[in-house]
Amino acid sequence: MTTKTALLATLVLAVLACEKGGETTPPTTGGEATDTPTDTTAAGGDAGGGEAKTEPGAPGVKWADKTYQQRKEWMGIEVLPQMKAMFKEYDEAQFKGFGCDTCHGADGKDKNFAMPTDSIYPLPKDDPVKAAMEYDEAVTKFMVEKVTPEMARLVDEEPYDPKTKTGTFGCFSCHPTE
DSSP: OOHHHHHHHHHHHHGGGOOOTTOOSOOOOSOOOTTOOOOGGGGTOOTTSOOOOSOTTOTTSOGGGOOHHHHHHHIIIIIHHHHHHHHHHHOTTTTTTOSHHHHHOTTTTTTTTOSSOTTSOOBOSSOHHHHHHHHOHHHHHHIIIIIHHHHHHHTTOOBOBTTTTBOSBSGGGTSOBO
């Protein structure tokens, strides 16, 4: 499994931290990360079996180094609230009920929140931004200019730049290909 795939798979599992009934603490679920480190010392914890000594979501720990629990917390504390606010600012009516299923689909939980999801608009491999602009220019600009860079920042990745072909987080981090 590539590092990008592993990160995306873990990001997907971390979405289990969705808001539920106004809770601010991420719920626990049956999703499991098989390659999640169990040694809390890597995240500033106590090697003597005590609780990790980091803040919820481990804000000082890079996404790739967070434990599964820290990723779930980060999604609930940082990612979901920021994305929800951003989408609602873009279109309050359309995104009134923003939640995990907005990006991961109604069957997200059944699919362990795997991304990309077939629940959002598929894009062609060749020039996905052009195709998306033809489909909906306003939403595409919002995604390219705001959502992608912010989501990349939240998971410690570089936004993909189609002009330079650099960066790791882009359209296909969430969207399926046609």
